[in-house]
Amino acid sequence: MANKNLKTSIGIFPEDWKMFKLINLIETIVDNRGRTVPTSKEGIALIATNCIKEMGVSPVKEKVRYVSKEIYRDWFRGHPKMGDIILVNKGTPGLVCLVPENIDFCIAQDMIALRVKKEIIYNKYLFAFMRSHFFKYQVDGFNVGTTVPHLKKSVIGEILVPLPTMDEQIKIGDFYYNLSLLIEKLRSESEVLKEMSTIFFKRWFLDLADHSKNITNKSNKRKFEKSSLGKIPEGWKVKPLDEIATFLNGLALQKYPPRGKDDLPVIKIREIKQGITNNTDKANSEIKEEYIINNGDLLFSWSGSLEVDFWGEGKGALNQHLFKVSSEEYPLWFIYLWLLKFLPEFRNIAEGKATTMGHIKRKHLSESQVLIPNKNALLEMDSIMGPLIKKIINNKVQSSYLFEIRQTLLPKLLSGELRI
Known part of the structure; x- marks a missing residue:
């Protein structure tokens, strides 16, 4: 029956x-x-x-x-x-x-x-x-x-x-709550790790006036030389931001309408802030490989709400108004932290635009001067920052996986299709 x-x-x-x-x-x-x-x-x-x-x-x-x-x-x-x-x-x-x-x-x-x-x-x-x-x-x-x-x-x-019965309510509620708590703990841990990374960055690059704070110093006899950023350690260099990384602008993805099979989520500014949701648009997968976003990619929105963050929610398509930032010479954590440093300034520039959607231009990247350590110092920094940033990205990936499980099971639990 x-x-x-x-x-x-x-x-x-x-x-x-x-x-x-x-x-x-x-x-x-x-x-x-x-x-x-x-x-x-x-x-x-x-x-x-x-x-x-x-x-x-x-x-x-x-x-x-x-x-x-x-x-x-x-x-x-x-x-x-x-x-x-x-x-x-x-x-x-x-x-x-x-x-x-x-x-x-x-x-x-x-x-x-x-x-x-x-x-x-x-x-x-x-x-x-x-x-x-x-x-x-x-x-x-x-x-x-x-x-x-x-x-x-x-x-x-x-x-x-x-x-349902109170017993079932408790089982469903606790399941959802505990899974959400795991996601929240991963997010909180990543926030702490990000704060740690900015502290290291400040000590290494912004507190050079008190060079005894810099962990790469081996003695108090370190020599400094003049540069456009003031006195910097001997052997270090100054370069524009757009010379240490490639800033690939996204596509107008409405020109690539979804076809059903193998469609990709369209990654816009909203997705950087909120992740992929039911409201995320889709595009077909026939776009060039360089416009496909993967876990660990560094994204920077240069228009509207300016944000910078690593991606961790699986494969997606790079929409216009977003840069995918990459570098063959420098680690991504290095680019990421310099972008974070300039972000308040970039936001002020964007807010000053007399348009409905404030933005920065590539010239603002060229005008942003970056301090480049020597090879040995960068390797030492990378030994600290590399694992830290890898953990942040892994937390994002794991959070996304748990979120997907939660979103898949919740409607089944709430409809009685799945009973626990």
């Missing part, structure tokens, strides 16, 4: 599952919308919508502002608690994160925090559900506004949520 199913407007689920409106599963909504919070230069971090990412679990602190203790205590209507689900409802409605155990932030407008009724629903199950296409599909249907999409509080409660 065939199994009976529960057919709903959002999908088909096992017959023994129940369908609830979200409003009936929520005990408290923390909502600070409609008011602009006074900020300060330091204090408690104010999490905005740009801090809500869906790769890991918790919000990230990215370009945060701060509020004073007095504002934190008196101004807000409420604050999220551990286990609450933060939901973005303006800009990119539907993005969610889970509030961690140690809360060192508050939430701004354009997002709310949901506190569940624990006797009905497991918070990590709802968290997993709100990361799924079952939830995103409903959010897209409720969105209003064209310039800045937003989700009205009055319709959030109408979203349908399928509920």
